[in-house]
Amino acid sequence: MDINEIIKEENLVYRKSAVLNDKVFNFCPGCGHGVVQKLIAEVVEEMNIESEVIGVGSVGCSVLVYEFMELDVVSAAHGRAAAVATGIKRVMPDKYVFSLQGDGDLAAIGTSESIHACNRGENITMIFINNGIYGMTGGQMAPTSLHGMKTATSPYGRNEAMGHPIRMSDVVAQLEGTYYVTRQAVHTPAMVRKAKKALRQAFENQKLNKGLSFVEFVTNCNSGWKLSPIKANQWLDQHMLPFYPLGDIKTEGVIVTKDK
Amino acid sequence: MAELRLMKGNEAIAEAAIRAGADGYFGYPITPQSEVLEYFMAENATERTGMVVLQAESEVASIYMVYGAASTGKKIMTSSSSPGISLMQEGLSYLAGAELPCLVLNVVRGGPGLGDIQPSQGDYFQSVKGGGHGDYKLIVLAPSSVQEMSDFVPLAFDLAFKYRNPALILADGAIGQMMEKVDLFEPIPRKTEITEPWAVKGKQPGEPKRTITSLDLDPYGMEKHNEHLQAKYRAMEENDVRYEAIQCDDAEYIFVAYGVSARICQKAVQLAREKGIKAGLLRPITLFPFPKKQLAELADRVKGFLAVELSAGQMVEDVRLAVNGKVKVEHFGRMGGIVHSPFEVVAALESKIINV
Ligand SMILES: Cc1ncc(C[n+]2csc(CCOP(=O)(O)OP(=O)(O)O)c2C)c(N)n1
Ligand code: SF4
Numbered sequence: 001m002d003i004n005e006i007i008k009e010e011n012l013v014y015r016k017s018a019v020l021n022d023k024v025f026n027f028c029p030g031c032g033h034g035v036v037q038k039l040i041a042e043v044v045e046e047m048n049i050e051s052e053v054i055g056v057g058s059v060g061c062s063v064l065v066y067e068f069m070e071l072d073v074v075s076a077a078h079g080r081a082a083a084v085a086t087g088i089k090r091v092m093p094d095k096y097v098f099s100l101q102g103d104g105d106l107a108a109i110g111t112s113e114s115i116h117a118c119n120r121g122e123n124i125t126m127i128f129i130n131n132g133i134y135g136m137t138g139g140q141m142a143p144t145s146l147h148g149m150k151t152a153t154s155p156y157g158r159n160e161a162m163g164h165p166i167r168m169s170d171v172v173a174q175l176e177g178t179y180y181v182t183r184q185a186v187h188t189p190a191m192v193r194k195a196k197k198a199l200r201q202a203f204e205n206q207k208l209n210k211g212l213s214f215v216e217f218v219t220n221c222n223s224g225w226k227l228s229p230i231k232a233n234q235w236l237d238q239h240m241l242p243f244y245p246l247g248d249i250k251t252e253g254v255i256v257t258k259d260k
Numbered sequence: 261m262a263e264l265r266l267m268k269g270n271e272a273i274a275e276a277a278i279r280a281g282a283d284g285y286f287g288y289p290i291t292p293q294s295e296v297l298e299y300f301m302a303e304n305a306t307e308r309t310g311m312v313v314l315q316a317e318s319e320v321a322s323i324y325m326v327y328g329a330a331s332t333g334k335k336i337m338t339s340s341s342s343p344g345i346s347l348m349q350e351g352l353s354y355l356a357g358a359e360l361p362c363l364v365l366n367v368v369r370g371g372p373g374l375g376d377i378q379p380s381q382g383d384y385f386q387s388v389k390g391g392g393h394g395d396y397k398l399i400v401l402a403p404s405s406v407q408e409m410s411d412f413v414p415l416a417f418d419l420a421f422k423y424r425n426p427a428l429i430l431a432d433g434a435i436g437q438m439m440e441k442v443d444l445f446e447p448i449p450r451k452t453e454i455t456e457p458w459a460v461k462g463k464q465p466g467e468p469k470r471t472i473t474s475l476d477l478d479p480y481g482m483e484k485h486n487e488h489l490q491a492k493y494r495a496m497e498e499n500d501v502r503y504e505a506i507q508c509d510d511a512e513y514i515f516v517a518y519g520v521s522a523r524i525c526q527k528a529v530q531l532a533r534e535k536g537i538k539a540g541l542l543r544p545i546t547l548f549p550f551p552k553k554q555l556a557e558l559a560d561r562v563k564g565f566l567a568v569e570l571s572a573g574q575m576v577e578d579v580r581l582a583v584n585g586k587v588k589v590e591h592f593g594r595m596g597g598i599v600h601s602p603f604e605v606v607a608a609l610e611s612k613i614i615n616v
Pocket of ligand 1: 059221
């Protein structure tokens with residue numbers, strides 16, 4: 001096939017979702033945030049629910065989500081996206097409502113709002129970007145930072161006095177209000193495909209009205225980690241994934257038990 | 261239908277919200293306003309009108325649930341008392357910045373800190389000067405009766421939507437807790453269709469997407485947004501000042517007081533006049549916008565003003581700015597939950613203004 005053949009409409013195998021516009025993402029090259037926003041756009045487009053979706057952005061590197069997505073979006077204060085999403089969903093129960101939050105946002109300043117939205121079983125989709133660090137503010141320690149991890153506020157490594165990394169998905173899976181909890185990653189094509197399925201499930205679940213769907217994405221923050229994108233992905237595989245193992249943690253309201 | 265009932269201020273405001281067609285209430289218990297949420301629940305507000313009532317996990321959560329729900333163009337409210345309202349200040353700044361209408365009730369108690377649960381007016385600064393960050397204003401209404409607790413609910417919603425701005429009803433523990441006869445207005449059905457062109461509802465085909473945010477990283481854009489907000493606040497000052505003037509026409513001395521203090525001053529006017537002192541009362545109903553012009557006009561023909569507040573002297577600063585040195589302005593206040601007697605108020609007028 002030559003180029004003229006390839007660009008024919010009938011040979012199209014992939015196109016950017018129309019739910020994403022042509023603005024250039026503000027993320028550092030190689031960052032997982034962009035992949036996750038792309039997946040949200042694809043899922044919304046494939047479900048054909050653009051006109052029924054209200055997104056809730058948070059404060060962190062994804063703050064400008066309303067710039068890139070052709071969706072109605074409400075921008076929450078730092079940590080409060082779960083409360084904002086609750087407010088929207090409660091008065092607009094027929095809409096699909098999702099929140100998009102970083103680990104500082106969801107698991108530090110917004111822990112209370114996040115836990116209680118999960119515990120009430122708000123019928124929303126919470127999307128959690130766990131990159132083990134505060135990206136937006138310049139790479140400070142997050143509640144998810146691993147033991148020994150060097151950040152701007154733990155320059156000699158996170159020690160015990162600074163607390164322990166928190167597995168938020170495992171925490172919220174314990175709550176009766178969560179219906180689906182899964183941990184995914186997006187730094188390899190295979191993982192992206194799996195993650196998209198999980199995300200789609202989390203959106204589909206809103207139709208069931210059975211509780212909250214929580215999708216964690218373990219991602220890189222190559223700027224904060226001070227690694228090249230490739231090295232950051234390797235570091236993610238070697239250090240993040242052993243502590244934050246991928247896979248479904250709770251499905252249909254039941255915690256998945258791993259056979260030993 | 262309209263109805264006459266004996267009610268607590270806190271109950272009246274909840275009943276009024278149901279009747280005003282409120283779509284959502286999010287709140288967290290705190291004395292002396294817990295009856296608001298209790299009333300919604302006991303009255304089965306959701307069954308009556310379909311409105312959402314939800315007990316939040318904190319006042320921080322309440323105000324952001326309000327923020328989310330208000331983004332949809334619906335009539336949304338919360339209520340709390342002083343410490344809880346302090347927790348909401350960041351949210352109020354966001355609501356004002358994103359230009360979202362909503363109603364917040366503060367039944368003020370004694371402070372600072374945990375303070376006590378008695379009536380106070382110590383939250384005036386926080387309410388009218390912007391207790392959160394940035395240049396913003398709330399529309400602030402001060403009821404001085406249980407009747408006004410009811411009447412100000414539809415009024416506050418109207419003003420909030422007129423200006424796309426949060427409105428605050430600033431009551432005090434006395435107005436919230438006392439029982440009075442209240443003439444409840446005819447119920448207004450909840451809106452069935454949201455026509456606000458800014459409200460999120462899911463991006464409609466062929467229409468631009470809608471965004472609710474207070475962020476603009478471009479400083480020129482942010483300055484423009486601030487200028488737009490300031491123009492709105494000036495329009496409020498131009499068009500929506502509300503006050504009540506009681507026996508001001510022939511008065512030589514004016515009490516300036518709002519809320520429960522205004523009730524006490526009404527009695528003080530009577531006591532003073534019995535003593536031959538020509539006293540009057542100017543009761544600001546909107547604390548922002550403040551009746552500056554009315555005070556400035558009175559300053560041209562009276563001998564002095566006494567601001568009477570349940571605080572160390574907060575509103576008195578705005579009275580002084582309005583009077584601008586033309587005549588004497590003094591403050592008389594009790595603090596910590598103590599309410600002044602009308603006799604004390606008259607004595608203060610004599611000692612601080614007349615006999616000096
Ligand atoms: C009340 C408040 N505190 C602090 C901040 C500053 N702040 C902005 S983003 C952020 C952390 C973001 O980290 P995370 O949520 O992990 O998202 P990421 O940028 O890594 O995607 C902080 C502390 C803020 N905006 N508001
Ligand atoms: S700072 Fe980190 S999280 Fe933020 S865009 Fe860059 S790589 Fe991504």
